[in-house]
Amino acid sequence: MPSDALLRVDGLSTSYGPVEVMHNVSLEIQEGELVAIVGANGAGKTTLLRTISGLHRCHSGKISFAGSDITNSAAHTIVRSGICHVPEGRQVFAPLSVDDNLRLGAYTLRKDSEWVESEMARIYELFPILKEKWQLESGNLSGGQQQMLAIGRALLGHPKLLLLDEPSMGLAPLLVEEIFRIVQELNSKGVTILLVEQNARMALAVADRGYVLETGQIITSAPANELLNDEAVRKAYLGY
């Protein structure tokens, strides 16, 4: 096994109360990769991401990131080490303006305002619609705009690894395409991305590699195009 993986998850098991929901999950991501985790509702995809970013504790297993052990570290310290999480359901700070939301993304960096301004300009260039609405309360944005805001906010933290949880959830088909286009564009610019999706077809179409998670266990892992053509995966998750 190559030891230079950016993120390595080893034998991870987590529980909600007495019920174990993830059993011995292992995966790894190399720098620059776009990796998708697909699986049905309730398979444990969100729990896996939440455990990686420290919002949920694991009772056994090990998570190492960029060579250091981050297992069960506090969420706010994991952010500092370079993992930014775009949570399921976006979780923008509704009463705060779009601008304030983005600025919060740079919270950990403690850079001078000039630096933050130029970074803000970069994000506004990536998402012009946000620039138009910068003064609005972010709770008033549409779902797609909130998703862009959540991604933009995470990007301001200059992540070494971006965790995306169901970015297509609740969005119109056209917007889903737009979001996946952005995800691919970010990855081509060098951002390492771990993408969790129920929309397996879209996710595997943009990813380099994929893992299939089923009732808390990884059942297959392969290059994304192989998974797309795999008979069993197609039947179970792609519906054709």
Next chain:
Amino acid sequence: MKRIKGLIILAIILIALPILFPNNYFITVVGTAVALHAVLAISLNLLMGYAGQISLGHAAFFGIGAYSSAILTTQHQWNPLLSIGAGMLITGIIAFVIARPILKLKGHYLAMATLGFGIIVSIILVQAGNFTGGPDGLSDIPPLALFGWTISSDFHWYVVMSTVLLLIVWLVNNLIDSRSGRALRALHGSEVAAEMMGINTTSVKTNVFVLSALIASFVGSLFAHQQAFISPDSFSFFFSIELVTMVVLGGLASTYGAIFGALVLTFLPELLVVFEDYEVMVFGGILMLMMIFMPQGLFVALENLISRLYRNYFNPPLPVPASDGENHDVA
């Protein structure tokens, strides 16, 4: 820019009032009380309105400041300025120690814990008679002197409290717009999401709790010197509730709203004296009506009204969007 504008308007009002109505009881005495309550409400609003952490024990910190100053100046002959500092130090330490366990709680439980703290402090003030003078309180607290200028008359106190109010407004407005202020407002929305931004929510909550207690302690000391006499009544649970009412009435998460709430709750009882026996009933009734018709707070409601009038006067009313199902923006 908006920050400065509000501050300038407030300063003009505070300066103009005593010039327009010299030697008026309502300005120098009630006005001073309004300014003092306003500072307390602003400090509580930092915690409640911005950070979203309720406290039913704010009067306790106000009381600790007041009693620290009173005890150190009367029983130990300390310099008043030094005892204000000592009071803040004591308050800061107490607030810091209780902040972590207390702020782990949320909602009703946090309310209960802060309520308990407030009651404990007021029981100590009554029971520790050797130090606090018990229910009779402490008297003969020396006046405050600044650079050889003794603050004695009501008008002097009006000037001092107004200055303190302006300073605190300036401080809080700057804080709210800063990096730490954004962290504060973020954790109000969702603590989990705030953690995801790398915000250490425990330490941010502790910091704002301590800051808010320090401000309360500072004006508590001023209050002791102004009154020259203090008793536990001024720092009871009921005063904590009054402060919460000021914040909610004025409008949560609005500094000027907190001032407005303090103004209404301090002035109204003075005006309602004409109702004599029915004073409390009328007072309660007015509060209920305000909350029913302006649930977002008095100040916010007034702000909206003014901006609507302004728009209607200078611009034609905005066209009503078509509601026939066409022309929907595809977001």
